[in-house]
Amino acid sequence: MAARRSIGIVINGVTGRMGYRQHLVRSLLAIREQGGVALPGGGHIWPEPILVGRDPDKLAAIAARHGLTEWTTDLDAALARPDVEIYFDAQVTQQREKAIRQAIAAGKHVYTEKPLAESSPAAEELAELAAEAGIRSGVVQDKLFLPGLRKLKRLIDGGFFGRILSVRGEFGYWVFEGDWQAAQRPSWNYRLADGGGIVMDMFPHWNYVLEELFGAVRGVQTTIATHVEKRVDERGEEYTADADDAAYAIFELEGGIVAQINSSWAVRVNRDELVEFQVDGTHGSAVAGLRGCKIQHRATTPKPVWNPDLPVTFSFRDQWSEVPDNEEFDNGFKVQWEAFLRHVVAGEAFPWDFASGARGVRLAEAGLQSAREGRRIELGTA
Structure with a gap:
C-alpha cells in the first residue's frame, strides 16, 4: 500500500x-x-x-x-x-x-x-x-480555476481568437445596506480604517486574471465611488461607509490589449453570472463567467445593421454557442x-x-492613485 x-x-x-x-x-x-x-x-x-x-x-x-x-x-x-x-x-x-x-x-x-x-x-x-x-x-x-475561465484559457491556447483586441469585464451585485435586509458582506469591507474598499479587494484578482490570460498590466486609469454612504453593521448600528464600493477601470496590457472592468457592490445583476468577461479578437469572441463560456466565431458572426426605427425581432444572445465542459471541474x-x-x-x-501577489497589491495601489489624481498611472515593466 x-x-x-x-x-x-x-x-x-x-x-x-x-x-x-x-x-x-x-x-x-x-x-x-x-x-x-x-x-x-x-x-x-x-x-x-x-x-x-x-x-x-x-x-x-x-x-x-x-x-x-x-x-x-x-x-x-x-x-x-x-x-x-x-x-x-x-x-x-x-x-x-x-x-x-x-x-x-x-x-x-x-x-x-x-x-x-x-x-x-x-x-x-x-x-x-x-x-x-x-x-x-x-x-x-x-x-483562474473557475470553469468559465478555464474554458476561456482553452480557447486562448487553441488560437480561437486570432489577435486579441479587448477585454470587457462586469463584476458585482447589490450588497444590502443592513437595515431592512442583512448585508451579505462584513461591515469592515466598507470602512477605510479597517482596510475596506473594492479596489484593494478586487484589483489583485483582476491583476492575476489579466496577467495569466492576456498579458501584464502596463497602465491603469480608474474612477472610484462610494455610492452607498450609510450602512448598518452586524450589531444593528448605523455607520458611515467611507470606503470605495465601486470602481470603473481601464487597464492597458502588454501587446496593446485594452481591458475595461467595472467592479461594484452597488449594482443589480442583469447578466447570466455575477462576473462576466467578454473577449473580442480578430477571429472570434467569447463571453466567460464563473462556470459558462459562450463563443461566436467570425464565420458565424451575424451582420447587424443599426436601425432604431424597427424593433429587434431576435435575441442577440441566441447567436452564441456554448463551449462544452470536456472535463470535470472541481x-x-x-x-x-x-x-x-x-x-x-x-x-x-x-x-x-508572493511575487505574483505583490504585483496584485501594486495594481490596486496604482488604481487608487489614478482615482485620486485623475490620471493614467503607468506600471512599467517591473
Missing part, C-alpha cells in the same frame, strides 16, 4: 466565512474525504489542519462539527510545532502581514488569501523574506490547494507565489 504523507497546516482565520467554507470545508476537508492528494510517484498527501483564531468557543465548535481535535488561540505555539509545515492565512488584511512574518521566521511554508499585504512595499518585502528563508509561498488566485479553491500541497511536498511548479 502506498505511503500516506501527513502534513500539518495551521489555518488562521478559520472562523471567517472564506476561511471556513472555502478553505477548510470545501478544500482541506474535501481533500481528506477523497483520500488525500495523489503524488506522481505514488502515495498521498494527507492534510492535518490546526485551527487558529481569536474565539475559543467558535474554534471548539468548528472542530467538534468536523471531528477535528487540534485548535488553539496561540499562533506562536501552533507555529512552534514540529509537525506543522504550512501556515495559511485567511484573516482580515490588517492582521495578515504580521502573522506571515511570524510564519516565515518559524521556517514554515506560507499560503495566503489576498491581498498579500496592505501596501506594495510590504508585499514585496514579504516576497523577499520568503525567498531569503527558502520557504515556498503561495497566494490564493481562485478565479472547486477552484480546492484545486489550487492541491497544487500548493504538491508544490511543497513534491516540488511541482507553482507560479502563484
